[in-house]
Amino acid sequence: MSSSTKSPQTSLFQVFLRLRPPISPQPEGYGERYLTVEPPEVMENTDQDGQNVTTLHSTHITLQPPNDNRKRAVEKFAFTKVFEESASQLDVFEDMDIASLVNGVLLEKRDGLIATLGVTGSGKSHTILGSKSQRGITQMALDLMFKSIATGTTGSDVSTSPLLLASLAASDPSEAQLFSAQTFLEAVYGDPNSERNRGSRAQTPSSRSQTPMAVWTPLSPNILQETQYVCPPSPGTQAQALPMSPGDALHTGKEPYPASKDRSRLDSKDLLRERLGRATPGISAPFSHFYPSVIGSSLAKFRLKILKEPMPALIFPRRHMQKPSAMPRSPDVGHLAVDVDPKSEYIVLVSMYEVYNDRIFDLLSPSIIPGQGSALSRQGGNGQKDRRRPLLFKPTESSPDRKIVAGLRKVACTTYEEALAVLEVGLTERKVTGTGANSVSSRSHGFFCLEVKKKTTVKKTGEVTWTANTLTVADLAGSERARTAKTAGATLAEAGKINESLMYLGQCLQMQSDWQDGNKAGLVPFRQCKLTELLFSNSFPSSNQTSPTPTRHPQKALMIVTADPLGDFNATSQILRYSALAREVTVPRIPSVTESILSGSVSSGKAPSLSGRNSPNGVTLEELERATDEINRLTLENEKLTVKIANEEITRSELETRLHSMEERCLMIEQEVREECWAEMDERMEEERRRWQSAWDEQVGRNDEHMDKKIELVSRGFQIHEDPEPAVDERVADLEFENEQLLKKIAALERELTGRSPTKKSKPRNLNFDHDPFAKPPAIRRESEIENALRQMNQLKVADSMFSPTPAASSPGKKYRKMATRKWDLGPEENI
Numbered sequence: 050m051s052s053s054t055k056s057p058q059t060s061l062f063q064v065f066l067r068l069r070p071p072i073s074p075q076p077e078g079y080g081e082r083y084l085t086v087e088p089p090e091v092m093e094n095t096d097q098d099g100q101n102v103t104t105l106h107s108t109h110i111t112l113q114p115p116n117d118n119r120k121r122a123v124e125k126f127a128f129t130k131v132f133e134e135s136a137s138q139l140d141v142f143e144d145m146d147i148a149s150l151v152n153g154v155l156l157e158k159r160d161g162l163i164a165t166l167g168v169t170g171s172g173k174s175h176t177i178l179g180s181k182s183q184r185g186i187t188q189m190a191l192d193l194m195f196k197s198i199a200t201g202t203t204g205s206d207v208s209t210s211p212l213l214l215a216s217l218a219a220s221d222p223s224e225a226q227l228f229s230a231q232t233f234l235e236a237v238y239g240d241p242n243s244e245r246n247r248g249s250r251a252q253t254p255s256s257r258s259q260t261p262m263a264v265w266t267p268l269s270p271n272i273l274q275e276t277q278y279v280c281p282p283s284p285g286t287q288a289q290a291l292p293m294s295p296g297d298a299l300h301t302g303k304e305p306y307p308a309s310k311d312r313s314r315l316d317s318k319d320l321l322r323e324r325l326g327r328a329t330p331g332i333s334a335p336f337s338h339f340y341p342s343v344i345g346s347s348l349a350k351f352r353l354k355i356l357k358e359p360m361p362a363l364i365f366p367r368r369h370m371q372k373p374s375a376m377p378r379s380p381d382v383g384h385l386a387v388d389v390d391p392k393s394e395y396i397v398l399v400s401m402y403e404v405y406n407d408r409i410f411d412l413l414s415p416s417i418i419p420g421q422g423s424a425l426s427r428q429g430g431n432g433q434k435d436r437r438r439p440l441l442f443k444p445t446e447s448s449p450d451r452k453i454v455a456g457l458r459k460v461a462c463t464t465y466e467e468a469l470a471v472l473e474v475g476l477t478e479r480k481v482t483g484t485g486a487n488s489v490s491s492r493s494h495g496f497f498c499l500e501v502k503k504k505t506t507v508k509k510t511g512e513v514t515w516t517a518n519t520l521t522v523a524d525l526a527g528s529e530r531a532r533t534a535k536t537a538g539a540t541l542a543e544a545g546k547i548n549e550s551l552m553y554l555g556q557c558l559q560m561q562s563d564w565q566d567g568n569k570a571g572l573v574p575f576r577q578c579k580l581t582e583l584l585f586s587n588s589f590p591s592s593n594q595t596s597p598t599p600t601r602h603p604q605k606a607l608m609i610v611t612a613d614p615l616g617d618f619n620a621t622s623q624i625l626r627y628s629a630l631a632r633e634v635t636v637p638r639i640p641s642v643t644e645s646i647l648s649g650s651v652s653s654g655k656a657p658s659l660s661g662r663n664s665p666n667g668v669t670l671e672e673l674e675r676a677t678d679e680i681n682r683l684t685l686e687n688e689k690l691t692v693k694i695a696n697e698e699i700t701r702s703e704l705e706t707r708l709h710s711m712e713e714r715c716l717m718i719e720q721e722v723r724e725e726c727w728a729e730m731d732e733r734m735e736e737e738r739r740r741w742q743s744a745w746d747e748q749v750g751r752n753d754e755h756m757d758k759k760i761e762l763v764s765r766g767f768q769i770h771e772d773p774e775p776a777v778d779e780r781v782a783d784l785e786f787e788n789e790q791l792l793k794k795i796a797a798l799e800r801e802l803t804g805r806s807p808t809k810k811s812k813p814r815n816l817n818f819d820h821d822p823f824a825k826p827p828a829i830r831r832e833s834e835i836e837n838a839l840r841q842m843n844q845l846k847v848a849d850s851m852f853s854p855t856p857a858a859s860s861p862g863k864k865y866r867k868m869a870t871r872k873w874d875l876g877p878e879e880n881i
């Protein structure tokens with residue numbers, strides 16, 4: 050098996066294994082110990098001064114499968130170092146050489162990454178965040194960082210004045226929102242009398258992440274959000290909101306209050322006056338001395354603008370402060386120190402985020418806004434909707450060669466206590482829940498970023514530059530089996546996402562393990578999920594780097610694999626398989642038949658006679674030797690096949706796990722697709738409904754309009770138009786014309802009458818009435834004939850309207866009365 054002491058340059062992660070001591074009460078599934086630590090090996094290393102150092106460390110473990118019916122092989126794994134159950138938090142911190150990571154961040158322009166990996170409940174959070182009585186790696190690294198900065202630098206104390214924040218914001222490539230720790234913490238803990246925030250991980254008695262709290266003077270919450278400085282964007286940066294706290298005045302160099310005045314006794318009006326006083330055009334006055342010396346000429350272009358509106362960005366559910374005595378101070382790292390650049394000034398920015406369901410959320414932004422629900426409902430992912438917006442992990446304009454989480458909140462801390470308090474705020478926002486395997490189980494991968502900004506000033510020009518390097522500590526959620534963890538619903542879905550991301554992480558680590566085995570280097574498939582992207586993206590030299598001397602080194606990364614030697618064998622062996630730097634499979638040697646025979650003969654003192662040609666059973670010695678050789682060959686072959694079967698068995702179980710997680714993924718995708726389809730269908734239905742509604746409304750409107758028009762037309766038709774009285778001549782001409790027509794019709798009627806009575810042939814009558822159109826015809830003799838004629842004429846009166854000349858036929862411009870026939874009807878009969 051290849052050694053685990055491969056140089057860090059060729060491996061993405063140095064991998065350490067930490068074994069968890071048994072805890073009581075023991076969860077279900079506990080059995081016999083299956084993990085053995087191999088005796089320590091002598092390791093040759095070089096220390097910081099280049100001297101060869103020999104250390105004695107365990108690096109290998111053996112996994113003995115439990116005695117069940119499945120014949121599984123014994124596996125041996127190699128790690129950079131193995132920490133046994135007795136290892137303390139300080140042992141882990143020192144032996145992992147976290148100090149060198151801190152040194153890289155402070156001095157070497159190298160990012161550091163510490164991540165944990167393990168089955169749920171195996172001690173990841175305990176190692177990273179500590180417990181009520183013990184500090185974790187994060188707190189110890191922070192302590193070491195602040196102590197080294199404080200003792201290693203001779204420059205003046207860097208404090209978080211608004212202008213300093215403006216300067217930091219201008220140089221920050223991550224589109225972050227910057228706050229001073231004072232402002233941020235006052236917004237969170239400002240009201241000490243508020244109701245205790247229950248349900249948070251850090252404050253529940255069962256919490257293992259009870260990080261210590263800082264002490265500061267509480268202020269009225271109202272005053273906290275009154276003032277905000279806006280720094281206009283410089284090319285490549287975004288506008289930054291720079292809140293300023295009352296405490297900022299303490300750091301400006303010019304104390305606006307008498308030194309004797311106790312700030313804790315200032316009332317809110319004093320503080321408001323202080324801020325508003327600085328908000329006036331004379332604002333630059335107290336800070337003017339900063340421009341040449343501290344901030345530099347490049348900052349002069351920033352105009353500070355006061356917004357008197359309340360600042361919505363810092364609305365937080367109020368938290369209760371813990372007593373200073375609750376802070377664990379051990380283990381102490383005072384004996385450790387790392388080098389810093391004595392001429393530079395440093396400031397630490399703390400930011401935190403979690404990867405939940407493959408999305409990145411800021412932990413320093415509250416997921417629940419006060420008055421909109423309790424923090425309790427966030428736990429377990431069920432209940433109230435998370436109001437935070439997912440963030441992007443991307444290269445930015447000012448950082449094209451390196452991916453960063455954009456838009457995070459970053460809190461500038463000047464003391465260790467401030468940083469711890471900020472850490473505590475983020476931990477209360479992190480998603481945790483109780484499962485069958487762990488009472489406080491992380492449901493997300495937590496990332497805690499300690500970004501060290503180093504300021505260097507060019508003496509001649511006074512120009513200020515900030516460089517930044519980050520130590521990221523990642524507390525990953527543990528892999529879990531639904532049966533053991535007894536999860537269901539949303540918690541099961543979370544577990545599916547966790548297992549899926551860990552599977553991808555496993556694939557990436559497997560690639561590293563293959564490199565260690567000398568296999569051809571393949572590409573690390575780290576773009577498959579957010580977790581692996583975050584962990585591996587900055588592990589490689591940047592391909593964008595145009596300069597021949599790269600300014601940024603690839604990150605140095607350490608992985609702590611935690612394991613419970615008495616816990617779930619299958620889950621643990623799987624994690625060890627893909628995280629170990631090397632692996633060897635052995636099959637326990639079963640004594641062969643020959644060996645048994647021979648050993649049996651030897652023990653019974655009946656060894657075959659070497660001198661004689663025949664054995665006691667009558668078999669010749671040659672035959673026996675040939676049989677022995679054959680048996681040995683077959684035994685060897687058998688052993689090879691057993692190893693092969695064992696390997697196949699491992700592959701099968703891996704594939705089974707992968708299949709299981711794929712099935713879970715399919716289910717989740719199906720669920721998502723179903724939800725999307727429903728949402729889309731709802732949307733379409735709504736759209737269709739709106740379309741129909743608007744078409745209907747339009748139709749109704751059109752109908753109304755049409756009806757209105759009709760009514761108008763009808764009402765217009767009923768209007769009685771009084772035609773102007775025609776002139777007498779015109780009237781006479783009309784009447785003559787009508788008379789003529791009538792005479793023609795009478796003649797026609799008479800002809801018809803005569804035609805109807807073939808026996809009576811009437812004589813042609815004299816129809817010459819020209820001289821008197823109204824005179825009675827003399828030819829009519831009989832009464833009945835006259836009556837008939839009159840009746841016919843009456844009929845003709847009605848038909849007359851049909852023959853009345855059209856306006857076109859008559860003189861143009863002449864108007865006719867619409868109801869003219871009536872007039873005729875009503876006329877006296879003699880006029881006809």
Ligand SMILES: Nc1ncnc2c1ncn2[C@@H]1O[C@H](COP(=O)(O)OP(=O)(O)OP(=O)(O)O)[C@@H](O)[C@H]1O
Nearest residue numbers: 069169170171172173174175257487490491526527
């Ligand atoms: N080295 C240790 N010494 C003492 N107690 C430990 C140790 N490691 C873990 N524990 C305890 O075991 C319990 C589970 O540990 P922890 O919560 O750290 O597990 P985890 O791996 O983070 O689980 P999850 O993935 O579900 O969050 C805690 O009560 C913790 O205090």
